[in-house]
Amino acid sequence: MSLGPYASFIVTSYLAAAIVVAILIGWIMIDYRSQTERLRELDKSGVTRRSGRSATELR
Structure with a gap:
């Protein structure tokens, strides 16, 4: 397969991508681990999620 005169540009572009x-x-993997660790720490300290409340509790 010949890529022609632009072979170096094409290969470089694919490598960069x-x-x-x-x-x-x-x-994303590092951030996921960080966020799950933060959530564990909050859970251990007793902080609850606001989304855990029902709609009737908000009124």
Whole structure:
């Protein structure tokens, strides 16, 4: 398969896109772990979620 005179541009573009996607996936994984740890800490300290209340309790 020949990519012609623009082969280096095409390959570089695909590599850059793959690197960006890999960085985003890593960032999301790290943030997910951080958020779940924060939620565990809040749960241990007794903080409850507002969404846990029913609509009748809000009035």
